[in-house]
Amino acid sequence: MTNTKDLITISVRGLQKYYQVLDQRYHILDGLDFEVKAGEIVSVEGASGVGKSTLLNILGAMDSFNEGDVEVCGVSLKNLSERQREMFRAEKISFIFQQHLLLPDFTAIENVMMPLLISKVPNKEARQAAFAMLEKVGLANRTESFPSQLSGGESARVGVARALVGRKQLILADEPTGNLDRDNSRHLMDLIKDLQREFQFSLILVTHDMELASMAHRRNRILSGKLNPL
Ligand SMILES: Nc1ncnc2c1ncn2[C@@H]1O[C@H](COP(=O)(O)OP(=O)(O)OP(=O)(O)O)[C@@H](O)[C@H]1O
Numbered sequence: 001m002t003n004t005k006d007l008i009t010i011s012v013r014g015l016q017k018y019y020q021v022l023d024q025r026y027h028i029l030d031g032l033d034f035e036v037k038a039g040e041i042v043s044v045e046g047a048s049g050v051g052k053s054t055l056l057n058i059l060g061a062m063d064s065f066n067e068g069d070v071e072v073c074g075v076s077l078k079n080l081s082e083r084q085r086e087m088f089r090a091e092k093i094s095f096i097f098q099q100h101l102l103l104p105d106f107t108a109i110e111n112v113m114m115p116l117l118i119s120k121v122p123n124k125e126a127r128q129a130a131f132a133m134l135e136k137v138g139l140a141n142r143t144e145s146f147p148s149q150l151s152g153g154e155s156a157r158v159g160v161a162r163a164l165v166g167r168k169q170l171i172l173a174d175e176p177t178g179n180l181d182r183d184n185s186r187h188l189m190d191l192i193k194d195l196q197r198e199f200q201f202s203l204i205l206v207t208h209d210m211e212l213a214s215m216a217h218r219r220n221r222i223l224s225g226k227l228n229p230l
């Protein structure tokens with residue numbers, strides 16, 4: 001019997017990403033290897049500009065790469081058409097960003113429903129699932145608020161609810177606490193940790209913040225285009 005703990009969510013071999021300017025190549029990622037198992041929280045740390053967001057965007061099929069093999073949730077990301085990338089994103093992964101990128105003209109619950117509606121979940125079901133997730137992040141009483149009426153910490157929690165509502169296998173988070181003060185940041189971190197324990201998704205955590213990184217099961221740093229364990 002397969003132990004789900006051993007299922008591989010991410011397998012990256014020899015990843016290269018470079019920008020070509022005239023005849024000069026600027027390598028951002030230069031032979032990077034990375035493996036993440038189902039249910040793991042893994043950090044990606046490193047100085048500004050080393051390629052953390054670039055790696056995350058490649059894993060989320062938001063950005064292309066030049067060389068290597070990248071397999072995420074059983075899908076090889078080489079040579080995918082734009083349509084296939086969209087399907088991959090819709091089915092397998094969610095993002096949590098520093099700027100929570102809530103849609104300003106929609107209420108909190110509508111923002112959380114959005115990924116389900118895009119996946120053709122019926123409205124009533126989507127609303128129920130979104131409400132349940134907002135309840136989990138402590139915002140059951142703010143479902144009808146618009147983003148402009150929410151604090152930074154509340155917006156961040158709506159962003160987390162939206163990322164988790166589709167119950168994806170993999171969550172990609174880029175500085176999820178980046179805009180928040182210490183208390184809100186800790187609150188969000190504890191919340192994400194509890195939800196990860198409950199739903200057992202894999203989580204890639206890109207961050208500068210050592211405290212946030214300390215919640216990872218495994219920590220890594222990008223240096224000279226490669227990923228090294230910390
Ligand atoms: N379109 C582009 N053309 C050329 N260089 C680019 C392009 N996009 C990104 N870069 C460069 O790639 C490098 C890695 O950028 P990336 O955003 O991945 O860094 P990061 O590690 O996420 O940094 P931060 O911690 O500041 O968010 C940077 O030096 C950036 O200038």
Ligand SMILES: [Mg+2]
Pocket residue numbers: 052053054174
């Ligand atoms: Mg970045």
